[in-house]
Amino acid sequence: MTDLETLVKQFQNKDQVAFEKLYDMYSKSIHGVVYNIVKDSDIADELMQDVFIKAWNKADTYSSKKGRFFTWILNIARNTAIDKTRSKTYKQSKQNLNADFFVDIIKSNDNLDASTDAIGIKKFVTNLGQKCKEVIELLYFKGFTQKEASEELQMPIGTIKTRNRSCIQQLRDIVL
Amino acid sequence: MDIIAYIESGILELYVAGHLSEKENQDVYDLLQQYPELLQEVIEIEIAVVKLTAVVSPHAINFDSFKGKLDFSDTKVVDLKPKKPNWISYAGWAASILLTGGLLWTLNNKNQLEENLQIVETEKQYLEIQIEDAKTNLAATKNLLDAIRDKDILAVPLGGQGDYASTYAKVYWNKNDNTIYLDAEGLPNAPEGKVWQVWSLTLNPLTPTSLGTIDDFNTDDNKIFAIANANASQAFGITLEPAGGSAYPNMEQLYTLGIVASAP
Numbered sequence: 548m549t550d551l552e553t554l555v556k557q558f559q560n561k562d563q564v565a566f567e568k569l570y571d572m573y574s575k576s577i578h579g580v581v582y583n584i585v586k587d588s589d590i591a592d593e594l595m596q597d598v599f600i601k602a603w604n605k606a607d608t609y610s611s612k613k614g615r616f617f618t619w620i621l622n623i624a625r626n627t628a629i630d631k632t633r634s635k636t637y638k639q640s641k642q643n644l645n646a647d648f649f650v651d652i653i654k655s656n657d658n659l660d661a662s663t664d665a666i667g668i669k670k671f672v673t674n675l676g677q678k679c680k681e682v683i684e685l686l687y688f689k690g691f692t693q694k695e696a697s698e699e700l701q702m703p704i705g706t707i708k709t710r711n712r713s714c715i716q717q718l719r720d721i722v723l
Numbered sequence: 724m725d726i727i728a729y730i731e732s733g734i735l736e737l738y739v740a741g742h743l744s745e746k747e748n749q750d751v752y753d754l755l756q757q758y759p760e761l762l763q764e765v766i767e768i769e770i771a772v773v774k775l776t777a778v779v780s781p782h783a784i785n786f787d788s789f790k791g792k793l794d795f796s797d798t799k800v801v802d803l804k805p806k807k808p809n810w811i812s813y814a815g816w817a818a819s820i821l822l823t824g825g826l827l828w829t830l831n832n833k834n835q836l837e838e839n840l841q842i843v844e845t846e847k848q849y850l851e852i853q854i855e856d857a858k859t860n861l862a863a864t865k866n867l868l869d870a871i872r873d874k875d876i877l878a879v880p881l882g883g884q885g886d887y888a889s890t891y892a893k894v895y896w897n898k899n900d901n902t903i904y905l906d907a908e909g910l911p912n913a914p915e916g917k918v919w920q921v922w923s924l925t926l927n928p929l930t931p932t933s934l935g936t937i938d939d940f941n942t943d944d945n946k947i948f949a950i951a952n953a954n955a956s957q958a959f960g961i962t963l964e965p966a967g968g969s970a971y972p973n974m975e976q977l978y979t980l981g982i983v984a985s986a987p
Contacts, residue, residue, distance in 0.1 A: 567786045567790075570786045570789065571786060572773070573773065574783070574784065574786075574789070575776075575777035575780045575783050576772075576773045576774075576776035576777045576780070577776075578777075578780035578781075578782075578783070578784065579776040579777055579778065579779030579780035580776050580779070582779060582780055582781060583779050588781050588782070591780075591781075592784060595784065596784070596789050596792050599789065599793075600792065600793055603793060611752065612748070612749060612752050613745065613748055613749075613752075614738065614741060614743075614748050614752075615738070615739060615765070615769060617739070617769055617772075617773060618738070618739055618740070618741040619741075621740075621741060622741050649775075649776075649779045652779050652781075653778050653779055656778070656779070656781060664774050664778070665778055668774065668775060668778045669778070683775070686736075686737070686740045686742065687740050687772055687775075687776065688776070688779075690741070692742050693737060693742055708732065708733035708734070708736075708737065709731075709732075709733050711733055711736050711737070711740075712731065712732075712733030712736050715736050715768055715771055715772070718771045718772075718774075718775055719767055719768070719770075719771045722770070722771050722774045722775070723767055723770065723771065
């Protein structure tokens, strides 16, 4: 059993220390995904915390056989954020949503810490091809399925899959 | 199985993104258990995505500031609830127990008082009956006294005879209303199966006429009996006779006898 699996097991047994570790590992990512959808810092703060409360409350429903823990909580995050964008109050306050992609957000993000990852990623996305930006945006941030992304981008399904593979490969080369 | 081709297909990137079917997820999971290089690949993809998405976040929120929110939804609600209602419900219970106790005590008191009142009421009725009896007695005695005091009354003492010398009686005779009042205080109670019989006598020749038996002698209180007598009596006698009385007096059992003072 890997360290992560042990941690998740402890979390499922309502171990607060394990929960804190998982929070430290993923909360910023979840915040990023949620923020990219709602495009509002305050709402994103609230939703990210909602996501972790949901995860804590329904921890027993997670099973490693169904997928990675990060994938599980990523799904909760996308659903929570998308639900929010469909709510009446959100629609009224956000009539002129800008269409920024995660790339634009990263490029305009002045608060990036000075870690090599952040600097590297900023450089990475600046040079990222348009197709990669779109595929990563849809598959990881927006939760589009392979088929939905294929329709949106007017690309064959197989192409989506391999292009995504090569885009993520480029990213790995920078951050790992 | 061609691990390289499997990796190159891009399925693991979709696995991390969460876009595979339940069946595909299960298949990937099984393969990850078998091939460590596949697991390594997945972990690297995941790390890349975690880092990329984290950079999109405008700021971090540390666990401590988040924890308060979690505690609020978890613990605080549980903590707050019992405190308030406890006070009120304890006070409420105490008050209702006191009230119930008070009511029971009052009810008990009321029942006791009602019972006492009933006893007093019964005693009162009993005393009223006694007073009524006494009044009746007094009236009867007054009547008797009035009768005996009448100016036309004739008193005839009856003396004890023979073996019964110690007995006596008195007759008060009112000739106007043909009634005698017999005061038989000096006679003993009639024995079982016997009864006193009163006789009016004329002397020459000696002729007895029964005035009747005194059936209630033993139970009478004042031993004074009013008896009708329309005879021209010259003497009165009392004999002890078998129950029911006799046609002629048994002279052996003549207890008392008295001669009427010669008529004026």
